[in-house]
Amino acid sequence: MSALEKNEANRWSYMTSEALGRRLEKITNPEKLRLFIKFAKLYGEKSLWSEARRKLRFFESNGVV
Secondary structure (H helix, E strand, O other): OOHHHHHHHHHHHHOOHHHHHHHHHHOOOHHHHHHHHHHHHHOOOHHHHHHHHHHHHHHHHOOOO
């Protein structure tokens, strides 16, 4: 597990869904967004997972990735 993954795992262990949602709004790095998606799926946060996937598709369609 990379340092970035460890940091993300630590965040998911204590943050509420609402706080994670606010964090999702601020993510602009596709790599961090992919990690967010991974942990949202792992923790069963379907609404956050869906929103993050939409955001990633938007980035991909605009050539950010």
